[in-house]
Amino acid sequence: MMxxxxxxxxxxxAALVGLGLYGLIVHPQPLRKILAFNILGNGIFMIxxxxxxxxxxxxxxxDPVPQALLITAIVVAFAASALAVATLLRLHGETGxxxxxxxxxxxxxxxxx
Amino acid sequence: MIEALNLILVTMILGLAAWTxxxxxxxxxxxxxxxxxLLLALAWVSxxxxxxxxxxxxxxxxxxxALLIGAASRLKQVVTARGDEPGMLTRLMAGxxxxxxxxxxxxxxxxxxxxxxxxxxxxxxxxxxxxxxxPITGVLMAFRALDTLLEATVLLFAVVGVWSLAPDRAWGGxxxxxxxxxxxxxxxxxxxxxxxxxxxxxxxxxWVGADDPGGKFQGATILAAMWTLVIMxxxxxxxxxxxxxxxxxxxxxxxVFIALGAVGAAAGGAFLAWPAxxxxxxxxxxxxxxMPSLAVTLGLLLAGAPxxxx
Numbered sequence: 001m002m003x004x005x006x007x008x009x010x011x012x013x014a015a016l017v018g019l020g021l022y023g024l025i026v027h028p029q030p031l032r033k034i035l036a037f038n039i040l041g042n043g044i045f046m047i048x049x050x051x052x053x054x055x056x057x058x059x060x061x062x063d064p065v066p067q068a069l070l071i072t073a074i075v076v077a078f079a080a081s082a083l084a085v086a087t088l089l090r091l092h093g094e095t096g097x098x099x100x101x102x103x104x105x106x107x108x109x110x111x112x113x
Numbered sequence: 114m115i116e117a118l119n120l121i122l123v124t125m126i127l128g129l130a131a132w133t134x135x136x137x138x139x140x141x142x143x144x145x146x147x148x149x150x151l152l153l154a155l156a157w158v159s160x161x162x163x164x165x166x167x168x169x170x171x172x173x174x175x176x177x178x179a180l181l182i183g184a185a186s187r188l189k190q191v192v193t194a195r196g197d198e199p200g201m202l203t204r205l206m207a208g209x210x211x212x213x214x215x216x217x218x219x220x221x222x223x224x225x226x227x228x229x230x231x232x233x234x235x236x237x238x239x240x241x242x243x244x245x246x247x248p249i250t251g252v253l254m255a256f257r258a259l260d261t262l263l264e265a266t267v268l269l270f271a272v273v274g275v276w277s278l279a280p281d282r283a284w285g286g287x288x289x290x291x292x293x294x295x296x297x298x299x300x301x302x303x304x305x306x307x308x309x310x311x312x313x314x315x316x317x318x319x320w321v322g323a324d325d326p327g328g329k330f331q332g333a334t335i336l337a338a339m340w341t342l343v344i345m346x347x348x349x350x351x352x353x354x355x356x357x358x359x360x361x362x363x364x365x366x367x368x369v370f371i372a373l374g375a376v377g378a379a380a381g382g383a384f385l386a387w388p389a390x391x392x393x394x395x396x397x398x399x400x401x402x403x404m405p406s407l408a409v410t411l412g413l414l415l416a417g418a419p420x421x422x423x
Contacts, residue, residue, distance in 0.1 A: 008116075053162070
């Protein structure tokens with residue numbers, strides 16, 4: 001039996017969280033971690049959208065409260081990514097490297113003014 | 114039929130997500146992420162969340178994708194050269210942990226309560242009092258207006274955070290490289306032709322947001338995209354972040370929001386409680402004031418930290 005659309009997308013969301021978490025752990029490069037973190041976040045957003053869809057009623061296709069929170073979440077996630085990328089580019093400008101490994105070259109952890 | 118289409122959609126989303134995680138080339142991964150974001154928007158449509166789909170296309174895929182692609186191209190020589198890959202054991206453990214988390218979530222999804230708890234009835238019962246017809250806008254601007262105010266504030270703090278990453282020599286300066294393009298080239302042409310159309314579409318999306326899917330965030334993203342296009346075409350330069358007019362533009366929207374919220378407090382209700390009869394008018398004023406500020410904020414977040422003197 002095929003699961004209905006909402007359940008199917010809910011399972012998809014759970015898988016996205018898993019994929020994002022895996023990428024977050026195994027990737028040594030910070031940019032890839034940011035990317036993986038976005039995928040993890042997308043999974044959580046989609047779970048929220050599934051919950052909203054299940055709460056459909058009163059003529060709405062979904063519960064508008066979690067849907068509105070999702071819009072807020074997507075915008076804030078962009079702001080967080082922008083801050084993370086700016087930090088990464090500064091690290092690169094300071095050390096010429098983007099590694100966050102503990103054995104980073106001397107000066108790599110104390111870059112700043 | 115719809116089920117089959119959704120199955121294809123889910124397969125493509127998961128396939129692309131997995132590909133962006135495992136592919137070696139970081140630039141390719143960011144491009145994959147952009148395409149994946151667009152497909153994700155179709156999933157939001159499938160979940161009847163049209164407003165969220167619009168936001169996902171504009172911000173989740175568009176702006177985040179542009180941000181990551183820009184960073185990947187600037188870091189290209191470094192990110193492909195490093196060799197500190199994790200060992201087999203780390204990968205295996207990470208895979209097990211991730212699978213366990215995903216499995217746990219999937220079990221929760223399958224065990225969600227029936228009937229699902231919902232606030233849809235409450236929103237429907239009170240939406241008439243706000244004067245807007247789009248329940249999402251009603252929630253964002255009336256029932257949970259404080260969330261929206263805090264969100265605008267978070268964006269502002271993110272800009273402050275990004276600016277504070279400027280090195281000493283570029284303190285208060287301009288973000289990114291100076292863009293120069295062929296004045297008769299296609300980019301300069303698009304930079305002249307598209308912005309008027311984009312501005313009209315942005316205002317339209319803001320305006321219909323009261324009753325139909327749309328709103329200030331989606332409109333602001335289009336404005337930010339138009340601004341970025343004009344900057345990339347070399348027609349105007351990024352303003353130095355120390356410019357007073359730029360800073361005023363950044364805070365104008367949230368300031369109007371807070372001021373009108375205080376009016377609500379003075380008019381006998383609570384902070385952000387819109388006085389009876391004026392709800393729709395005040396919501397429109399706040400949205401119109403917020404959109405340009407949000408557009409400047411998003412554009413500056415995309416531009417990044419100042420890197421050259423003013």
